[in-house]
Amino acid sequence: MADSTTTQRAEELVTQARACFEQRQLQKATQLAKEAASLAPTNQNVQALVQSLSNADSNGSQILSLVKSYVENGDEKDGQEAVKLLKQHAAVPTDQVTDVAHLLFDHDGKPTDIRDQLTGAFVVNSAAARKQLASRIQVGTEATRYFRLLWRRGEYSFNSILPVLLDAGAWPNADIQTQAKRDAFLLALGKLLDPALEHGEWSMTLIARLLTSNAHDMAGLIDRDAFEIVLAQLDIRLDAKIRAQATLAVAKLLEETCEEGEAIFMDYITNGVAKGHNDELIVAFSAAASVFPLVPQTVAKLFLTPGFLEGLVPVLERNSMGQRKSHRLEQAAMELMSAACVDKACRESISKIAYNWLDDVAHTSTEAEAASMAALVLAKIPPKPESEESSVSHADDLSTLLVNLTLNASSPAEQQSSIEGLAYTSLQPKIKADIVSNSALLKKLIERLKSTTTADPCTFGTLTIFSNLVSYRPAQSEEQQKMSQLKNYAEAKKQEEQDPLDDEKHVTARCKTVLDADLVPVLVAAARSHYTVTILGIAAKVLHALAREQKHRGKLAQQGAVKLLLQTIDRLQTPTGPASSSDSATAAIHLAAHALARILISVDPHHVFSRAMPAISALRPLTLLLTPDTTSETRDLLPVFESLLALTNLASLEDDTVKDALLRNAWDPTQDLLLSSNKLVQRAAVELVCNLMASPAGVAKYADGSAAAKQRLHILLALADAEDDATRRAAGGALAMLTEWDAAAKAVLEHERGVAILLDMCADDADDVKHRGLVCVLNIVSAPGDIGAKGLEKVLQNDGVEEIKASLRECRDPNVMAVGVEVLKAILAKDGANKGKAITQS
Known part of the structure; x- marks a missing residue:
């Protein structure tokens, strides 16, 4: 029988082989399977793997005959079966690859869906197939022929060109591979010049991927003509897929060409605008809008060129009034203006020159999409009020318009613009109040969120609206408030009055409305998709705000918020996740962990966790909050405090795995926080330590005889003498549990003031502290052997009997009295029966 090490190695090989199998690396998977079989031939997982590979080989041997039957005889059933086997990663035997390649690459035939899928699956599934196709497109004229053949055949076939071009193993050498890439790049560019082109996204995707994979291979080909061909694909009249790929390509082109590329871009826009025809203007504005976020300073300079916007607006006004509008x-002009709003000077220029036209389109256009877009731009730019009252009127009017547009939007473009506009205006307290009081609008937004995906821009806009509705004002310390006042004084600014609609009472009411509208279940359901870091961050921010009010936490837990927060943190912390080390991911993790802490403070962990979602899963994120952020100048102690409370709640579970995990992961930061200057944080840290003393591993931290244990006990005894009642109570509770163990009782006795501190607890004014002190004394005098004897001796030396008697005279709690009498009896039982009688009578 294989030993555990051999079995473990075999299992690792099985895992690696299955990964290779999934990635269609069948030869490597077979090699790994053979090695695993030599180590553990009887292992069930190894046998299953070998069988899977055997089936793949067996199925692969059928592919040639099936493809031949389809290509030569037109048997669709055989063709479909071949497609199925290839998509299941069945490997074509090495000696048959050439024949299959000949049937698929050298027979043009009528383009059909089956032939298209066969070609694509064959190339993607097999390195040998990629090598076969590479051998056919190494010569320029042949490259053209196969490029056209695969284009005619369909999307799967044409898309198979890219993996061949990027697979170094398919080519005799790097020079031939590079030349093939260049040929494909030029052919794809040429295809985009065809005025009757369909499926332009195929060519644009190939161009974008070749540029992003290694733009240096295209050296000498990226000239003015190539640049302008790609810029033309940003036209808003083209399919969104083409525009998306063109944006990627332009970004890479600008990165590679720097000032030269920016100059080409500027000329392209300027020349298009100068021609003045609608077609040229649409293309120019579309390109400028798409490129603005890539090189904002360059495009802003063009946008702010004297006469550019001034000449544009009359053209737009004439167009809006014309019969053949x-x-x-x-749309192109407004997309450009919307993009330009990232720049402050551009915003002010749009407000000054184009405000009236935008306002007219927003209120009078019969095209809902145009009205929504105009309203969005108006939401981004400053108004032109003559008084403060007109400014308020403008905001109300714009808000009403956006609400109506959102409620009545029918197309995705209308919804996107109106929702984005609401996201901007919902920063204003008055607009927040209007939105949250409109139940139809809230329902519409939540329904829209249900139907969105990660890639849908409405997801970001809708969540931003909800985030604005529930966000509380940032808390400021007394020092921060003073610094803000000094800054305003230095800059001769008047202290801004805070809007009462954004005070804590109003925000909490808005949070309740959003919570009652069942936003959280929608977020929980949406978490199944792979949200971006930005989207996850907004969702975490919303939950963090909703969890601030204690009354909301039970409902949050019922609606699945704990699971959602754990999933969010886990996804952001995964090394292969979207941005595991980025600042935005770190901030989102912190917010999600803090929201989790708030919920777990107020709910019974028994009702939240289960076998499917164990309590131990919450420990890592909560522990993160205990560690100070070294990049921040100040430390916000609220998350620390609330995390300690949540961990204390979890430590109360009768689950040793939770306590042991806490001792492994949270012990060191908790020990540091025992010395915190903040009384609430210190108290919470002591309470957590108290709960951890129910674990033998926790007791060992104080009773293993090490120097570190003695230092910890010294701190705990000192905290039992703290000014704060709750801190003394928690420290006393920890000592009461500790002294039940002989080794811990011995450690207390060895401390110079150990017994004296216990007796001080017995004399405490607070009965619950007194109770814990009496239990501690009872434990040390009742300990067996020398420990109990020494405990008795120390108590008597410190005049303990009289202190306890005096303490009990002031006590009115019968439970404490009972323990006190028991302590005195235990002392006197060891110190002499006669004395015992006298003391108990007194």
Whole structure:
């Protein structure tokens, strides 16, 4: 029988082989399987793997005959079966790859869906197949022929070109591979010049991937003509897929060409605008809008060129009033203005020159999409009020318009613009109040969120609205408030009055409305998809705000918020996740962990956790909050305090695995916090330590005889003498549990003031502290052998009997009295029966 080490190695090989199998690396998977079989031939997982590979080989041998039957005889059933086997990663035997390649690559035939899928699956599934196709496109004229053949055949076939071009193993050498990439790049560019082109996204995707994989291979090909061909694909009249790939390509082109590329771009826009025709204007504005976020300073300079916007607005006004109005021209211009709003000077210029036109389109356009887009731009730019009252009126009017547009939006573009506009305006307290009081709007937003995906821009906008609704004002310390006042004084600014609609009472009411609207279940359901870091961060921010009010936490737990928060943290912390080390991911993790802490303070962990979601899963994120952020100048202690409370709640579970995990992961930061200057944090840290003393491993931290244990006990005894009642109570509770153990009782006796501190607890004014002190004394005098004898001696030396008697005279709690009498009896039982009678009578 294989030993455990051999079995473990075999299991690792099985895991690696299965990963290779999934990635279609069948040869490597077979090698790993053979090695695993030599180590553990009887292992069930090894046998299952070998069988899977055997089946793949067996199925692969059928592919040639099936493909031949389809290509030569037109048998669709055989063709479909071949497609199925290839998609199941069945490997074509090495000696048959050439024949299959000949049937699929050298027979043009009528383009069909089956032929298309066969070609694509064959190339993607097999390195040998990629090598076969590479051998056919190494010569320029042949490259053209196969490029056209695969284009005619369909999307799967054409998309198979890219993995061949990027697979170094498919080519005799790097020079030939690079030349093939260059040929494909030029052919794809040429395809985009075809005025009757369909499926332009195929070519644009190939171009974008070749540029992003290694743009240096295209050296000499990236000239003005190539740049302008790609810029033309940003036209808003084209499919969104083409525009998305063109944006990626332009970003890479600008990165590679620097100032030269920016100059080409500027000329392209300037020349398009100078021609003045609608088609040229639409293309120019579309390109400028797409490129603005990539090089904002460059495009802003163009946008702010004297006469650019001033000349544009009359054209737009004439277009809006004309009978043959171009809606696409309006849309392109407004997309450019919307993009330009990232720049402050551009915002002010739009407000000054284009405000009236935008306002007219927003209120009078019969095109809902245009009205929504105009309203969005108005939401981003400053108004032109003549008085404070007109400014308020403008905000109310714009809010009402956006609400109506959102409620009545029918197309995705309308919804996106109106929701994005609401996201901007919902920063204002008055607008927040209007939105949250509109139940139809809240329902519409939540329904929209249900139907969105990660890639849908409405997801970001809708969550931003909810985040604005529930966000509390940032808390400021007394020192921060003073610094803010000094800054305003130095800058001769008047202290801004805070809007009462954004005070804590109003925000909490808005949080309740959002919670009652069942936003959280929608977020829980949506968490199944792979949200971006930004989206996860907004969701965490919303839950963090909702969890601030204690009354909301039970409902949050019922609606699945704990699971959602744990999933969010886990996804952001995964090394292969979206941005595991980015600042935004770190901030989102912190918010989610803090929200989790708040909920777990107020709910019974028995009702939240289960076998499927064990309590131990919450420990890591909560522990993160205990560690100070070294990059921050100040430390917010509220998350620390609330995390300690949540961990204390979890430590109360009768589950040793939770306590042991806490001792492993949270012990060191908790020990540091025992010395915190903040009384609440210190108290919470002591309470956590108290709960951990129910674990033998926790007791060992104080009773293993080490120097560190003695230092810890010294701190705990000192905390039993703290000014704060609750801190003394928690420290006393920890000592009461500790002294039940002989080794811990011995450690207390060895401390110079150990017994004296216990007796001080017995004399405490607070009965619960007194109770814990009496239990501690009872434990040390009742300990067996020398420990109990020494305990008795120390108590008597410190005049303990009289102190306890005096303490009991002031006590009115019968439970404490009972323990006190028991302590005195235990002392006198060891110190002499006669004395015992006298003391108990007195």
